[in-house]
Amino acid sequence: MTLTHPLDAPADPFEVAQTAAADIARLTGVDHHDIAVTLGSGWGKAAELIGETVAEFPATEVTGFSRPAVEGHVGTIRSLRTASGQAVLIIGARTHYYEAHGVRRVVHSVRTAAATGAKTMVLTNGAGGIRETWKPGTPVLISDHINLTADSPLEGATFIDLTDLYSQRLREVARSVDPSLDEGVYVQFRGPHYETPAEVQMAKAIGGHIVGMSTALEAIAAREAGMEVLGFSLITNPAAGISPTPLSHQEVIDAGRAAEPVISDLLARVIGQL
Template structure:
């Protein structure tokens, strides 16, 4: 955890804050709502902070921003994340989570863009994550670290989200290793295991968050129907465009959430 402590100290120096209350990781498509979460107090490029790298995925930003939310909380906004498929190791993937915890954060909002298995929930639909399947074959935990994952995404936070956005449904998210998109057979397997959503992030971060004592609110934006369900081949351009199209809806949702978290 030394890397997180060093990063937290750098954040204190660069952003001028001793501690924060919560954090938001804005995944594919979600950076459109960065200005809706609160008043910007300070910001710095992620790549200039210890242990972080410039995001490599189109649709992700590259800044760490400190804001004051409408609820009066201090929040860190990560406008990009490190994905496991980048080959930097699990520790790099969860570095932001552990840095947030080192700064005193207690709640983490994890967002992502994903493929949907339910044809009735089309592109542009945000979905609460009620549980996940970690299909990466990896974990950020080391040794005999037995963390309870029964309430990985607490009902308290999901109910709070629905109090400001009653239209939100929920589902089970499956994280694959990537970077290739899932095959139709893999999507069918995930569905047979109980998944409603498939993607390449979030589950590993949630495990690290639970180890650190953070509560997690997970929200996926369905950017496309998954392979074998969509009649069209998958492309990252489709993912980016779906995020752009959903921008106003995501801004409104993040604004409402920031008022109650």
């Protein structure tokens, strides 16, 4: 049987992640990473401030990784060394659920990060805000999520507790760096269309504060892999119906670029404390 992609069944996704981790070790000369960071829309410049670059290369050179389909994702993997000596794996290539490649490919970067030895997973994204007090450019901690994809990265009888999925301990570390950080519940929709105003009101009614199209499935996979998770959303726009104007991807890109200096510095300082 010919596989069209390394992660296609009947392949074992964890074995593929181990192969990808071996590729990263070969390409970076670093056999173990301590922290992994997925940089979403608006967060790309943070890598410049986190530490000294040891190696950088296209994500497509690593088994199982695909070229990013979304502007705002840099498409590279980078290994950094912080001032304290920690090795940080920067993932600038995210596969979104709406690309219809399957959940295995969505969470492959997280499983690969775990296979490199990383015990902490930092997930960032650009998202819509339901709270009217959150202006575009506001960074928000993710305290919990609601997964509306009707899917899961877990396969078979795999039962994983998600009670403290977005680590309270790590959120406290982040707030020690910036006490003004607010937090909220992230709601992952399937996408790629933006949510309707009625869907945003539904998300609000069930306890959501942030709406987007990534992160939740990755966080579940990170917990399955035994990692501690820290999540950040950059509020790039008010959600549909909260905003008086129609939504556009260009708005997301523009808000991310405008906020880059502030949020990049924040993320670098938080990672320096992990």
